[in-house]
Amino acid sequence: MSTIERAEVFVASPGRNFVTLRITTSDGVTGLGDATLNGRELAVASYLRDHLVPLLIGRDPARIEDIWQYLYRGAYWRRGPVTMTAIAAVDVALWDIKGKVAGLPVYQLLGGRSRDGVLVYSHASGTDVPSLLDDVARFRDLGYQAIRAQTGVPGLGGSYGVRKGVVYEPANSSLPDEQPWSTEAYLDFAPTYLAAVREKFGSGFHLLHDVHHRLTPIEAARFGKSVEDLRLFWMEDPTPAENQEAFRLIRQHTTTPIATGEVLNSIWDVKDLITEQLIDYVRTTVVHAGGITHLRRIFDLAALYQVRTGSHGATDLSPISLAAAVHVDLTVPNFGIQEYMPHVAETMEVFRTGVSLANGLLDLDETPGLGVEYDEKAAERFPYDPKYLPVARRLDGSVHDW
Numbered sequence: 001m002s003t004i005e006r007a008e009v010f011v012a013s014p015g016r017n018f019v020t021l022r023i024t025t026s027d028g029v030t031g032l033g034d035a036t037l038n039g040r041e042l043a044v045a046s047y048l049r050d051h052l053v054p055l056l057i058g059r060d061p062a063r064i065e066d067i068w069q070y071l072y073r074g075a076y077w078r079r080g081p082v083t084m085t086a087i088a089a090v091d092v093a094l095w096d097i098k099g100k101v102a103g104l105p106v107y108q109l110l111g112g113r114s115r116d117g118v119l120v121y122s123h124a125s126g127t128d129v130p131s132l133l134d135d136v137a138r139f140r141d142l143g144y145q146a147i148r149a150q151t152g153v154p155g156l157g158g159s160y161g162v163r164k165g166v167v168y169e170p171a172n173s174s175l176p177d178e179q180p181w182s183t184e185a186y187l188d189f190a191p192t193y194l195a196a197v198r199e200k201f202g203s204g205f206h207l208l209h210d211v212h213h214r215l216t217p218i219e220a221a222r223f224g225k226s227v228e229d230l231r232l233f234w235m236e237d238p239t240p241a242e243n244q245e246a247f248r249l250i251r252q253h254t255t256t257p258i259a260t261g262e263v264l265n266s267i268w269d270v271k272d273l274i275t276e277q278l279i280d281y282v283r284t285t286v287v288h289a290g291g292i293t294h295l296r297r298i299f300d301l302a303a304l305y306q307v308r309t310g311s312h313g314a315t316d317l318s319p320i321s322l323a324a325a326v327h328v329d330l331t332v333p334n335f336g337i338q339e340y341m342p343h344v345a346e347t348m349e350v351f352r353t354g355v356s357l358a359n360g361l362l363d364l365d366e367t368p369g370l371g372v373e374y375d376e377k378a379a380e381r382f383p384y385d386p387k388y389l390p391v392a393r394r395l396d397g398s399v400h401d402w
């Protein structure tokens, strides 16, 4: 029987920080998993190195479900982003190994294709409305069929979700950047710039918007109502995701579809949102919600309630996670959309993948496993660079949700 012989954790910063797990079997087969938790990378690296790796050595890598249950239930302390990201890295690496051993891409092991390609949305942003419109035009020209639009709010000196230069990376400083926030200014302004996008580009593409957990339930209800005519694909994270009751109130007031879940980590965290039909899209990801094994369980539950998938896919998910997401997205019956931002050149010097983009759809080649390679030597040129996500403060100085 083949066994797990080695499990190594790499922390590197090729363009941004990534934590990568590589499992090697006694037959010399390797599998890769992403363990990146933006701004808290070393907590997951330690969880893996100090607590999970010793449990893996000598186990049968083919027993993915059993290893998942062993790591989850065996910890006693369940759920949470650190635990679920660490378990996800192990799970994804084991699926990679299973695919390589079978000589098949992972999506074939998951039941094969349900679709020809994976619809993605990209991020258009600007410091003001004209620059946002230019960015939307750029993505339309590139063939994207779905675009998320964000712009700086006047008087606030920028806002979440807005790129600085060509790269979107909110974890940008060695201590958290403190950014001002005014709900009143946002609620006055956001519907007008979304309307400007529809006015200029029409309704022949999907328009998305991220509220980034900034509103109270009644404010979110008002926002959703005020943009109903614009037929958004979704408003994302209108309120902090952990207060599930909030979504019931929003729902009572607006037909604007709701997406949430990028910060949630388990089926238990999204159960009520799904079974009570409080959301339309669930944004849990392969990396922060326990890997392919657990994400599929969440998506199957969602399918029963006509909730579709819309996984998080910002660049703090490494190319391993992006590839794993595409394997899942190609197969699940209730796929909705996949978030996608291209990684920078330095990142792609370290990770090589068979993921391709054409006409706003992602696809994979036929490489067995996940189809991702990690260049350890190249990674050594990019040492870990501690960075924090920002913190938001209301204009009176008090802390707000970022």
Ligand SMILES: O=C(O)C(=O)C[C@H](O)[C@H](O)CO
Pocket: 038, 170, 210, 212, 262, 312, 313, 314, 315, 316, 339, 389
């Ligand atoms: O992609 C999104 O919708 C985000 O909100 C991006 C997050 O801010 C980012 O992934 C945090 O690490």
